[in-house]
Amino acid sequence: MIHPDDDMLAALALGESIPNDVAAHVGACATCSREVAALRSTLSVLREPVPALTAPPASVWDAVLTEIGAPPASLDAPSASLDAPPASLGAPADELSVRRERKERRGIPLVWVAGAAAAGILLGVAGGRLLGAEDPAPAPITVASAELGTLDTGQVKGSADVVRLDGQLDLAVRTDPIDAGDGYLEVWLINKDLERMVSIGVLRPDAPEQTFAIDQALIDQGYVIVDISREGFDAAPQHSGDSVVRGTLAT
Known part of the structure; x- marks a missing residue:
C-alpha cells in the first residue's frame, strides 16, 4: 500500500483541495487517518491564544503559608549554612547538642521549599485562571x-x-x-x-x-x-x- 506523502496529508489537515483518490485512501486507511487527525489537533493547539499571567496579590502567598502550616517566625529565618555550628554553642559544644541544633535548623528550609512548591502550583500552573487573567476561549x-x-x-x-x-x-x-x-x-x-x-x-x-x-x-x-x-x-x-x-x- 502506497500512502500519500506528508505534504498531501498536511494539505488535507489544512482543508486544502486534494485529489479524490487520495481522500478516499485516507478515509479507508487507519494509519493516514490518524496522521491527519494528529495534524489537525496540532493546528488547533497552535491557534489557541497564549494565556497572559499577572503577578498575584500578597493574599495568595499568605494563603500558601496558611495551607502548609508555616509558622510566621519562619519568614524571618536566617539563611545560614546548614553545616556551620551554631555560634551560641562555643568551641567545646556538646556533639549531641550540635546535632540537635542542626536538625532543628534543617526544618526551616523545608518550609520554604514546601511554600515555593505550593506557590509554583498556584502561580505557574493555574495562576492565570485563579486570578482571572486569562481571557475565555x-x-x-x-x-x-x-x-x-x-x-x-x-x-x-x-x-x-x-x-x-x-x-x-x-x-x-x-x-x-x-x-x-x-x-x-x-x-x-x-x-x-x-x-x-x-x-x-x-x-x-x-x-x-x-x-x-x-x-x-x-x-x-x-x-x-x-x-x-x-x-x-x-x-x-x-x-x-x-x-x-x-x-x-x-x-
Whole structure:
C-alpha cells in the first residue's frame, strides 16, 4: 500500500483541495487517518491564544503559608549554612547538642521549599485562571445548518453545521450509523444549480460526528447542499449517484 506523502496529508489537515483518490485512501486507511487527525489537533493547539499571567496579590502567598502550616517566625529565618555550628554553642559544644541544633535548623528550609512548591502550583500552573487573567476561549459560531434526510422518504438521519472559529470554517457532520456497503462514504458540497459539486472528505461509518475544513468561497458561490454518498473503490472520482442523505444549508 502506497500512502500519500506528508505534504498531501498536511494539505488535507489544512482543508486544502486534494485529489479524490487520495481522500478516499485516507478515509479507508487507519494509519493516514490518524496522521491527519494528529495534524489537525496540532493546528488547533497552535491557534489557541497564549494565556497572559499577572503577578498575584500578597493574599495568595499568605494563603500558601496558611495551607502548609508555616509558622510566621519562619519568614524571618536566617539563611545560614546548614553545616556551620551554631555560634551560641562555643568551641567545646556538646556533639549531641550540635546535632540537635542542626536538625532543628534543617526544618526551616523545608518550609520554604514546601511554600515555593505550593506557590509554583498556584502561580505557574493555574495562576492565570485563579486570578482571572486569562481571557475565555472564543466559542464557535454556527453560521448555517441543515437536516440530512433520505432522498426517497425524507427521513432525517443526521445534521450538518457550518461552524466558524478563529477564522477557520468547518463543516460538522453528525449522522446515524450508515452502511457503506462494499465501498466507502463520501461527503460532498453540491452547488444549488445542481450541476457542480466538490468532494470535501471521507466519512467514517463508525464516527457519529466528524468535522471537515471548508472554504468560505464555496458557500459564497452557492455550494450549500450537503450530500453523503456511497462510493466504490474504483478509479472514478465522480459522484456515484448513490446518495444516502442530503440537506440544504440555511443561515
